[in-house]
Amino acid sequence: MNLNLSYNPQPVTRNPQLKITGSKSETNRLLLLQALYPNITLENTSNSDDSEVMLKAIQQPTTDNGQRTSEIDIHHAGTAMRFLTAFFAIQEGREVILTGSSRMKERPIKILVEALNQLGAEITYEENEGFPPIRIKGIKIIKNKVSLPANVSSQYISALLLIAPKLENGLEITLEGQITSIPYINMTLALLNEIGVKTSFNGNKIAICHAELVSASQIRVESDWSSASYWYSIIALSEIGAQITLSSYKENSLQGDAALVEIYKSFGVETVFNDNQSITLSKNRNPQLATFNSQLNNSPDIAQTIAVTCFGLGIGCNLNGLHTLKIKETDRLEALKTELSRLGATISVTNDSLTLESSKSIIPSINIATYQDHRMAMAFAPLALKVPIIIEESEVVTKSYPTFWDDLKGFGFQFSQ
Known part of the structure; x- marks a missing residue:
């Protein structure tokens, strides 16, 4: 099933709260x-x-x-x-x-x-x-x-x-x-x-x-930080002042993807831990950097999210340590290259890295192929904050985050088939 995504911020509450299930x-x-x-x-x-x-x-x-x-x-x-x-x-x-x-x-x-x-x-x-x-x-x-x-x-x-x-x-x-x-x-x-x-x-x-x-x-079980990554991307691509609270997360996480807390500071997102029960994400500034560089060998599952965030913000990026992405649900590096290129990005990949050039334009209403990969669908969805976008085989998100599309509705995303 293909989903046409767009964004209307009017019905959004000041600080929506979501329960993310366990890692x-x-x-x-x-x-x-x-x-x-x-x-x-x-x-x-x-x-x-x-x-x-x-x-x-x-x-x-x-x-x-x-x-x-x-x-x-x-x-x-x-x-x-x-x-x-x-x-x-x-x-x-x-x-x-x-x-x-x-x-x-x-x-x-x-x-x-x-x-x-x-x-x-x-x-x-x-x-x-x-x-x-x-x-x-x-x-x-x-x-x-x-x-x-x-x-x-x-x-x-x-x-x-x-x-x-x-x-x-x-x-x-x-x-x-x-x-x-x-x-x-x-x-x-x-x-x-x-x-x-x-x-x-x-x-x-x-x-x-x-x-x-x-x-x-x-x-x-602590809630899933990989699932939180899409909300980090959404807040990063939102206007200053956007907030959301996610539960249940703790500061001393066992999950490598908790690196999101530090990584997304570069994109203007601050994380507040609330008594080790939840986190509140806030957009407090627009990022100033031209290119984001990161070694992701300890958290490769968030590479797709970060690459799309950078593209949505008009920031270049150099991501390394990604050799395991070649053997996931799809070859995620090649999939990123193909789909970001269709949106207007200039991008190159090797066996373990991705380089994206900064660009201020995004081609609207592009169909994004998901390659039976849940992370492709969810990583690209936040771009609807910038332009209408179409996610193919949207049901693939059930692999890791079955309530993803329902949760997006509460933040102002709109859907049609």
Whole structure:
């Protein structure tokens, strides 16, 4: 479904307040830990498609003979593919085929499969070497040392970390080369610590101790900072004085995308933390810089939002550390280049960077292709503050933020199909 977006600020209240559901990244990690340790209870979990797919897969009912259903389809959910590969590898006596959408079958899984097989897992490919679908025969894993490249998606590393405490001898991971996405590794370790699992992360080695049982824990998931990024963009593109309050956020966040607080100061957006319960975003000045430069290897998921914000403000940008964007729901760097160019931008990309030249004009009423990528739809939507814009396949936002379009209505955005 295509959505025609425009903006009318008249019905907007002075400071709208929104409830953003729990972080998809935290939720998916905690759902796996809850499956391993059922005495964990969770609050404020994500209502995203990805998290629902993750939960459904974990809770796949047993058949009469005690075996799991043979095939599990995780659709577009890349996090679920990585985490569940590790999860089912240690489910003794179960055999599953883990598959997904046509795009998922193009997204590499080889590094994680090789790491698990290095530990003794039994995982094979059903179609193309290195890609889903994969057949997983769950076994008891005894080995406790594994190595893998440090510059891969942190989800490969986190997948191993999440199952590590259930391995009989724990796990020691050696990361080879320069480590990227450290905040997401630290998030996983912090959640393990929160349920009582002992961990260490020194240099290029991570160690996780075995924990057969953990104490009962009640964990409230912090709201999703990636979802907040679109509101940062909206406030940045608004007039001075625009405000919105989002809950539930805290200053000592585990999420790498909390870097938004500092990044968006460059665009005139200030963040106030309200008793660690919510944040209020305010536009207090117009940005003066001509070009914005940022290294985003620790928070690549907000690159699309930042690039579109810069374009909407007429600011150039140089964004680096984006190599993981090539293997997301789409090649996000090429997708950004294509769609921003159609809006009139001058932009170039490499395998790990994006350069946008400053420009004061935006071509109105352009159809934005979303490539089955939720972040493309939401990153471009704020441009409706500047010109009418058309978002193709708008329903894709349910992957991470199902109420996105409804929430925009309360801020003065208008829609037609």
